[in-house]
Amino acid sequence: MAPQFRPMKKTVSVGVATAAAAAAVAVAVTSPAAAASYRAPVKDSCPGAVPLTCTLSSSSGSSVGGTVTLTPTAGGCATSVSAVVTGLPAEAVVGWHVHEFGDVSAADGTATGGHFNPAGVPHALPPAGERHAGDLGNLPAANHGGVSTLRGQVTSVLTTAAARGRGLIIHAATDDGGQPTGNAGARLAQCVLGVAAAGEEVPAATAAPVMTATPKATAKPAATAKPAATATPVATATPRPTRADYY
Ligand SMILES: [Cu+2]
DSSP, rough: OOOOOTTTTHHHHHHHHHHHHHHHHHHHHSHHHHHHHHHHSSSOOOTTTOOEHHHHHHOOOOOOOOEEEEEGGGGGGEEEEEEEEOOOOTTTEEEEEEESOOOOOSSGGGGGOOOOOTOOOOOOTTSSSSSSSTEEEOOOOTTTSOOOEEEEESSSOOOOHHTHHHHHHSSSOOOOTTTTTTOOEEEEEEEEEEETTOOOOOOOOGGGGHHHHHHHOOSSSTTTTOOHHOOOOOGGGGGTTTBBBOO
């Protein structure tokens, strides 16, 4: 059951303080019991995770359309983004972002406001760690049919809980990372990130490892042939594929 604990990511961020602290944490984590108590206070639980879907409507006179999906990963603390965007110029590389508002009432997309940026940090391109939560960077180059396809790339600065109900914009130009918003030009398509019918519940999984450490409280000790064995649903701890921060 030891292998299920993967608190390394947090260990790093916490351990940065001093080498001594890092060493102490590293030692503690080697013990499952210690790991459980160590994880508890760490912000590693991201409640409200939910799969989102967004059906693009053209704006600014374009014929751009398509669908975008956001899927929670890492216990809801990161998001896997996929998209199929049509109607782009062949080989175009265009910027796209999650914008502040889920208001698509303006024909030019401006009612969606600026980039979603709750942390108030500068604009940047992925994988920069400090960037707008809505900074998705650029879509892959469109093919000769004008279709850009993206499959499951992870952004660790955006949660689906935060993105829910906000706007998404496909731009006309490449996001060059410049301030304040990347010079990505006109807004060619827009949509509102809504809850997908596919699945509602994505448990705030990360709390699980800590919780499952004590379910020995379950009665019927003798009844079940393997009380200890069943106590290890720790395996359900969500995988943390976060590292591939591509945006
Ligand atoms: Cu934008």
